[in-house]
Amino acid sequence: MSLHTFGRIKETLPLPPLTEVQLKSFYDFLQLNVLPDKRRSAGLQGAFLEVFPIEEGDGRSRGGSGLVLDFLEYRIDQPKHTPAECRERDLTYQAPMFVKLQLIQRDTGLIKEDSVFLGDLPMMTPDGSFIINGAERVVVSQIHRSPGAYFTVEPRGAKEVVAASIIPMPRRGPWLELEFDNANVLWLKVNKRKFPVTLLLRVLGFNADAVRALMGPTAEALEPTLREDREYAPSEALLHLFSIMRPGEPPREEKAVAFLFNLLADPRRFDLGLPGRYKMNHKLEGVYREMKWKLPKYSSEDYAQTLLSYDPAQAAKSGLYFQDQGIVPTVRYLCGLHLGLPGYEVDDIDHLGNRRVRTVGELLGDTIRLGLGRMARGIRERMLLGAPEAATPQKIVNNRPVVAAIREFFGRSQLSQFKDQLNPLAELRHKRRISALGPGGLTRERAGFDVRDVHRTHYGRICPIETPEGANIGLISHLAAHAKVNALGFIETPYRKVVKGKVTDEIVYLTADNEDKYIIAQANTKLGKDGVTLEGVRGRVVARVRGDPVLVLPERVELMDVTPKQIVSVSTGLIPFLEHDDANRALMGANMQNQAVPLLRAEPPLVCTGIEDRVALDSGTLVLAEEAGVVSTVGPRLIKVKNGKVEKEYPLTRFTRSNQTTCIDHQPVVRPNQKVQAGDLLADGPASRQGKLALGHNILIAFMPLEGYNFE
Structure with a gap:
């Protein structure tokens, strides 16, 4: 089926990876691809550096005698089981964490080095979730006062x-x-x-x-x-x-x-x-x-x-x-x-500009820091009680407080939630959710109207439409489609640079307080025949300064929105003709799409907004080819792709129960001897067809707009 685009605005910036807020935060927390001596004092490394060195006594006696336990480096080994095995056997997808420690006896100068097992750390799956005791969970980001x-x-x-x-x-x-x-x-x-x-x-x-x-x-x-x-x-x-x-x-x-x-x-x-x-x-x-x-x-x-x-x-x-x-x-x-x-x-x-997002890496870092702090108290006690010459790092370290803190966080924290697996969109939306609730956050009872309301700085950062309708309205929100969370936790949105009235393809990401300094034009501002010169009505263009609309000369405009879609979330962006939709109805529509049960025969929409393929792709429910080759075998539970002499296997999930008791089923879309490139679709997941999100059926309706009089 060919796709005809009616849009008049050229898309200059594709959607960013939609699960990046989860994956990037977790990988930055671990810093596994960085040499131990080059790791920044952040995430897991920061937690260790903050607690160590642990000294005998109050920990602030400089010089003198006694024992000192110092941290050298940590390593995380490969997980023992694959995510599929963990789901099947009700296990936790985790990897063993080891710490190299150094025990120094200050009286004698004797140094003992040892590698200590500190517990298993749950690892994130490639689609941005965790598997705890066989059940998939998502750690929701928290927004709080910076x-x-x-x-x-x-x-x-x-x-x-x-x-x-x-x-x-x-x-x-x-x-x-x-x-x-x-x-x-x-x-x-x-x-x-x-x-x-x-x-x-x-x-x-x-x-x-x-x-x-x-x-x-x-x-x-x-x-x-x-x-x-x-x-x-x-x-x-x-x-x-x-x-x-x-x-x-x-x-x-x-x-x-x-x-x-x-x-x-x-x-x-x-x-x-x-x-x-x-x-x-x-x-x-x-x-x-x-x-x-x-x-x-x-x-x-x-x-x-x-x-x-x-x-x-x-x-x-x-x-x-x-x-x-x-x-x-x-x-x-x-x-x-x-x-x-x-x-x-x-x-x-x-x-x-005054509120920041605590992503999974920061929340996990705080949890481990808490466990290490409790562990340090036990280490100090054992330093005082035992004989210094017999002490080794292995003997004085008890990892139970760290293991307990990690287990408590994933099992009981308000921000570690049972993953919403009703359909691919529900999964993706859960990973992009931002909550003002949780430890150290607001409570439903205390949160007033101002905190819940839409603010001008939400433009391009937090969706003004998608939020629950009940007691959590405004406290649970979702990242806008193009928004990113920067290294300090502030939400940024992209803009195109405008130089002397001509729009360029150079993209800048701005936080809310930096955005306040600029004059910004809309994405639908009329451009001249060359496609780059801003053209206004009677020589002026509509722009905004600190959220207020103004009419300015094209030469005064400094930035321009990248796309009209950037103000809404992924769920809201899937609604066709959103601009003709009443805001309350759009809110219901955005929420109801996430409640669609996958059908036995998925049908792609005849009218779509163009992001259906990206939603299905980034939800992690499709099976994609990791490298180019020729399909050698297509079976009900397995697809094999041959690249030269190497044959790669892609196991398919068949009729498996999801967290919401819907059916997860992969259906092959390739034939034997078909050539595929890296990233090509091998099998459709639930609620997708030919790699596009397909939540419902195309039904024939009669629609009568009586000059707006029949609204509600």
Whole structure:
């Protein structure tokens, strides 16, 4: 059947791999194709580097005696069974994980090296799912507030007050909250205990005059706070701060210094992470410039070293700037907002520049980090109890906490879900789902209207149509067809570059906060006869700036949408003539396609939108040739393709039960002696025909539009 396209807009960018959000995240987490000494401190490698070295005692004693267990490298062997065997025999598709560890006796300098089995790690199948006890599961990505500094306006009685929050990565420390009270005193709140923010500045060596100099034109806002907080020397301020935060403990200087380090500089206890550092620098760049401070690097380690050697008596002399977590610039920005100075803006927390996606790799990394942390506590106990000379890495490591954490995550986490296998589209949609629920996320009861609503920054990133109709409306969403999740977890969408009114084929991917800087034309903007010059109505084209439509000269346009399809998800993009569909009906249509039961005789649609083949291909339900050759055998359960002397076998799944008790059945589409190329279709899966998604039947209908009067 030949395909006739009625579209008038040239497709410049094909759909990206639709399961990339799952596969890329998992492969980046493992870094298996990278040499051990070249691996980045991220994913699995990052989890090990954060927990190790494990030292005898509290883990922060530098030098001295005792045992130290250090991490060298990890390796992951091949899985023992294939995915098909695991499905058949109710096994978990997993691979053994080994860690090479080094035990150092600091007294004698003796080093013992050992490879330790740390448990089996579930592996992702080529289609982006996991097989746990024979059942296929999908780890859904989670969207949450990005770490960084946020400035908001909160109502208090009849007036509004400005407040700021410094938010670390999930499970990486407490929120630091700054707010003015009715007397205009600025308080810093940590773990439900609060103190005047100037007290912390005094601990770091700033007296009242130094604080005023530091705040520059915004210093006036801190005058009531300076009056409230009496003039302390750094050592007094430190003990006073410690007595506020730990009221039951006697204030001793060494304990107070350790507390300060834990609160503000230990990356294990408070960490903004790369996304938080990026957001903080992005927001406070102007303030750093005004203060003549250099923007901090994306690392907490340099700063942690400074605080390790913190001495209250030296604090005033050394001028120890608390740059890393950005408290001082945050205070200055908040004071500027409080005074109503120009150039200071509050944040929109629903803007997608302020929300990021935690994909499977990050969620799994957090799980393993949790298990390693529990394992480290057990290792420290065994170091203290056993004889140092008899200790080996194998003897002091117990992998049970890591195994338990992994099992708990895949078996019980709200984000590890039983895969929706009703049809190929349902599978693909499940892997591209984004949830605001789950550990550390929102709850249905607490989520208000603003969080659930469509935001202008969803354009090209999150589908405005496809979401459940019940209590989860707006909390469960789906990635738009062309959207990608970048290395920091922010969602990007593609645009074509426009140079001097001429559109080019150069593609740029932009996050929501970067997009706000540009003037962007629609994909359906009229082009001249040459196919590249923008032509407007009466010399102007419709574009948008920060989501608002504007009429501009073609020369002012900087970017252009790649396709009208980029604003919707894959499910919604399968609906023909979507633009004539009422939004509520489109939502129902997008959701109902995923409920279509595969038919015995699939029938491809007569009217389609052109992405049916990509959906079937990326769902992983088709059987494709891995290399070119000639089909030698076509049987009910096996297809063989011969390439020279080598014959490759492709087993077919016949009449197998899916998770939703529908039938998974492969039907061969090739004949013996047929030549095939790599990537060619060998067998159709459920609900597909000739490699195209085929969910229903073409039925003959009579349609009467009575000038719109018969709508509903």
